[in-house]
Amino acid sequence: MASTRRNAAWEYFGEELKRRREDAGLTQAELGHRVFVSGGYIGQFEQAFRKPQLDVAQRIDDVLQTGGFFERTWRKLIREQGFASYFEHVADLERLATKICDFEPAIVPGLLQTTAYARALMRTGNPLATDEFLEEKVRFRSDRGLILKDATRPLYWTVMHESVLRVVVGNPAVMxxxxxxxxxxxxxxxxxxxxxxxxxxxYPFMGKMVKLLEFEDAPPxxxxxxxxxxxxxDDPAVVKHVREDYDLLRAVGLPPEASLALIESAAEDYRRCASTT
Structure with missing residues (x-):
């Protein structure tokens, strides 16, 4: 129900954007040019397919002279989203992506985290938070992972460093x-x-988390x-360079079957450890 309300609110954002753009006599392409995005992006904002970042909402206010309406609306909707402000837009892009390539040097990628693993990870970073606060954060993270179970799920390829398997989050049973x-x-x-x-x-991206997202009708x-x-x-030259580095990262990784064998072996080690404690 909360998700439905948020979607309806973003639809309202898009409807207001379209109305005020047309009142100003601007096409999508013209407004996009003035706020430094494509006309196609403006169309996606208006249809609530994609949510603008804060700086784009602020530039829309400046161009359309709306007195900060879109910035205020954006901030209100983001507060209700449940993710950190810097990640909210990424969570939306994950739902739109046709392909996602992750690299994590230290922890299991968020889309693959179990509830217990996510809870232990978040408790470590928020030792004084209430249980209710943590459970809400865990729920939002778990909901993200549902896109990999859907029939229209994106192609998902993740590369993890072996340290992800060896650093204990929670306890051996959780791992x-x-x-x-x-x-x-x-x-x-x-x-x-x-x-x-x-x-x-x-290896490439040493110590850095990287996520590449591709879409059917938008640039990667x-x-x-x-x-x-x-x-x-989203600069095409930068994205191209990152994709090339990701290819190099795959080259130094173990083949999929060998990787799976290593993961299964680590899991068995943790099971034995858990059974003796």
Whole structure:
């Protein structure tokens, strides 16, 4: 129900954008040119297929002279979204993507996290938060992963460093369940997974989280994350370079079957450890 209300609110945002753009006598292409996005993006904002970033909403206010209406509406809707402000737009793009390529150097990618793993991870980063606050955050993260179970799911390819398998989040039982979940997703042909082993030494994106997203009717984009911050990159030259580096990363990773064997072996190690404690 909350999701339906949010979608309706974004539809209102789009309807107001279309009305005020037309009142100003501007086409989608003309408004897009003035706020530094394509006319196609303006059309997607108006149809609530895609949500603008804050700086775009602010530029729309400036061009259409709306007195900050779109910035205020954006901020209100983002507060209701349930994700950190720097990630909210990315969560929407994941739902629109036809292909997602993740790389994680230290933790299981969010789309693959089990509830217990996500809860343990979030508790570590929020030791004084209430249980209610954490459970809401865990629910939002779990809901993201549903796109990989849908019939129209995107092609999902993730590369993880071996440290993801070896660093204990929560306890051995949590880790065993998490790695079993990844194994099941692979066995059900829902995802592709490669592991970069310790023996590979240095590798592209060393220590950096990277997400590449491709779409049916929009240019590809790249998301990378820092400390409580994230950056979306859509410059074609930058995206092309990142995709080439991702290809190099795949080359140093273990083949899929060997990666799966390593994940299963680590899961079994955790199960044995859990049974003795």
């Amino acid at each position: 065993a369940d998490q790695l079993d979940h990844i194994t099941r997703m692979v066995r059900e042909h829902k995802i592709l997974v490669q592991v970069v082993p310790f023996s590979a030494g240095s 984009t790249v998301y990378t994350e820092g400390v409580r911050s994230g950056t979306l990159l």
